[in-house]
Amino acid sequence: xxxxxxxxIVDEIELLRRLVPLAGARVVELGCGNAALARRLLEQxxxxxxxxxxxxxVQHSRNLTDPHLGGLHFMVGGAEDIPLPDAxxxxxxxxKSLHHVxxxxxxxxxxxxxxxxxxxxxxxxxxxxxxxxxxxxxxLFHDEGSVRAxxxxxxxxxAAAGLLTHVEETVFxxxxxxxxxxxxxxxxxHPTHSTLTLEGATLVEVRRRFDRFLTPxxxxxxxxxxxxxxxx
Numbered sequence: 001x002x003x004x005x006x007x008x009i010v011d012e013i014e015l016l017r018r019l020v021p022l023a024g025a026r027v028v029e030l031g032c033g034n035a036a037l038a039r040r041l042l043e044q045x046x047x048x049x050x051x052x053x054x055x056x057x058v059q060h061s062r063n064l065t066d067p068h069l070g071g072l073h074f075m076v077g078g079a080e081d082i083p084l085p086d087a088x089x090x091x092x093x094x095x096k097s098l099h100h101v102x103x104x105x106x107x108x109x110x111x112x113x114x115x116x117x118x119x120x121x122x123x124x125x126x127x128x129x130x131x132x133x134x135x136x137x138x139x140l141f142h143d144e145g146s147v148r149a150x151x152x153x154x155x156x157x158x159a160a161a162g163l164l165t166h167v168e169e170t171v172f173x174x175x176x177x178x179x180x181x182x183x184x185x186x187x188x189x190h191p192t193h194s195t196l197t198l199e200g201a202t203l204v205e206v207r208r209r210f211d212r213f214l215t216p217x218x219x220x221x222x223x224x225x226x227x228x229x230x231x232x
Contacts, residue, residue: 006172007172008172008173009172009173009225012095012225013037013041017046019124019167019170019229020122021122024047024048025090026048026049026051026088026090027047028050028053029050029053029093030053030079030082030092030094031055031094031096031098032052034062034063035050035063035066035072035074037095043069049071050073051073051075051089052072052075053074054075054077057076060076078105079097079105080105080109080112081108082113082116086115087117088118089117089121090117091122091123092117092121092122092124094126095126096127098155099127099144099147100147103150106150107157109154110154110157110158113164114158117232118232119232121231122167122229122230123229123230123231124227128225129171129223129225130145131224132222132223132224134222137210141196142188165230165231165232166229166230167229167230167231168229169227170229171224171226173222174223174225175222176221176222177220177221179218181210181219183218184210185198
């Protein structure tokens, strides 16, 4: 049997628009990072409002200093305890953030997401798949295999228990590029929320593996992603 190649998606907002009815939506983004997605959704007038949550207080402070955008609101907090009223949003988005929820609070997080969604509301969860060349480099100093598996298990438990209905799963490839090794370190090893270190023999091996992909134009990888769409 021939296996078809996975779809390549450069800009995930295209997939989000394809899967989720966004027009007029009140969106909650859990783990918004620098709020790039939230800002684009509002700038392109795809949604009505975004309440963007971030547990990293350094990043949250930076978000507050960025230019104000109508409809965008920031709060400190995580998925396991969402300080919003019941049935107060139409869409919840989690981009590469579900596996950052403490394992012991994952089930509580799905309960909270169900609570804040309106009936018929959507949960869009995008997570990196634990596989591929890029993962083989990163896992040397930051192995997320167990937390990603726990996050996926919790998602399936939420669906099996009837908290949310699983609509579909989409697996795709997305390109990932770095100018050089320093760019990789700045973005992957030293983001604001990170306490990771890279030194000694581990640094040598990480750099050796990274350099295999380095060209005069930079280092390019293909990262496999999985999106699960659920509905209340």
